[in-house]
Amino acid sequence: MADKVWVYIDHASGQDFPSSWEAMGAGRALAGDLGGGVTAVVAGENLTDIAEQAVAYGADEVLLVEDPALADYRAEPYASMLSQLASQHQPEVILFPTTTRGREIAAMAAVDLQAGVMPDAIGLEVKDGTVEVTRPVYAGKLLSKAVSKARPQLITLRVRAFTAPEPDASRTGKIIPLSVSLSEADMLTQVVGHSQASSGVSLTDASVIVSGGRGVSNNPSLTPPPGMDEKQAEIWRAQQGFKMIGELAEVLGAAVGASRAAVDAGYIPYEHQVGQTGKVVAPNLYIACGISGAIQHQAGMRTSKVIVAINKDPEAPVFKLARFGVVGDLYAIVPALTEAFRKRLGK
């Protein structure tokens, strides 16, 4: 149990996150430079499946911590668990996916271990045995290098910035069940319930995103039901527009995003917002419908591989980022696009 590189595998009650396997890919590359193998840390309850998957994705050993106190995710006992393991076994580096949990556990473990935490890395390079992290700052307008002089170096990896290896079911690795001692002091919170997200596909993990902006409410040919005031009619129109965007997303297996303007106007809940004050995404394909592309929106999507913009204003800044643009009425283009994809993808 002495690998230098550890990867924390995040999951939601046994449901794996693809970003954990991306971290495994980054961990294998670091192990190539630092020597030794990769140790995965899997914690929670009933996680044999996740532990086996970790091996298939590249772990040489898995520290499997199963404890009823870890059944629900709570930051405090999870951080204590990881700090205990790390102070016993002294890894050089612990990688985490930048999920809500990964960021928080890394932050708290850094306090316990008197270590440095470097969140949201998009690049890792080993120099003289130390990992130099590249991370975006000022909403992605600049990149910063960061290094930690303490060990372990705690690094969270931006989702979709690193590539997950192909899983190999024939790989072998040791799964080591461990127990940790968690005290009452670790049980500062109690989880009393959950509610599901309204959207099907998680935005940050999505490989395709279809987003709508303010322009989505501008369909003059729709007649709202009688009795609505002006604001209600606008929201009703926007909801019809987002329904149309949802149909395109469904054909593509995509998540639905939105601009801040659309969220602030009440067209769609905040969890769909892409941008500086929303989610930062980097899908393979980003289709922006009726989004002008303010700098704050760009901060959330500019690293998407291929950007497609549909907007009736040829001067909209979004076209500067777009690989393909259509200047026109999204109410005509989007349904036609949905139909064309449906035919070509055989759905």
Added chain:
Amino acid sequence: VVVEDGRVSWGDAPLVINPWDEYAVETAVRQQEAHGGEVTVISAGGENAKEALKHALAMGCSQAILISDPALAGADSLATARVLAAAIQKVGEVDAAFFGRQAIDGDVGVTAAQTARLLGWPALTLVSTINQLDPQAGTIRVERSVEEGRQIVEARLPAVVSVVKDIGEPRYPSFMGIRRASKADIPAWTLADLGLTASEPIVTWPELINPPKREIQTEIITGDTPQEIAEKLVDKILEEKVL
């Protein structure tokens, strides 16, 4: 009741209030309106962080404290969290410390969790709704925004709470608020006032670089009908092999 906001701002850009922190200030002021007590707003930064503090005062905070010390230049997240934890303890009798989600410059987003860990208080991060906060009973119940949906969590006070945008739109400062804020006396605390000594940062930032320029050739797709445009666009997208 004392409710607290901690904020970190550094750098030499003209400091407006970090947009995330406005949500924290709004949340704290709403709790004050519901339960009475005071809201103390704290910022660690240079003299120019005072403008952000005045904005928070104008929104309705009762008092502001600036933590200013030359030794804080280049402070990493852990050093910053130590300063905020010490300041919260020095203010004393705090029921809840509210944080924005992250600073807009360093984008680190770990300060709330680290401060909670240092204080030994529960960390309720990424909170979208406060269902219940009862200073008399010393309890809080919140909804947190996590990847798979919302998690409903209960804890004892005092607690650290970081909020996301769903918590509610920040108010505009009132005319009276702005007048009061412009006259406010904002005390400055140094590390020595907090009983801390400067420490070497663990994490350093050896360089800032510009992101590589992306050369994007935009191709505008045209056609006589929406169907024709859509067919062409689908061909182009499929050629990129991103699906």
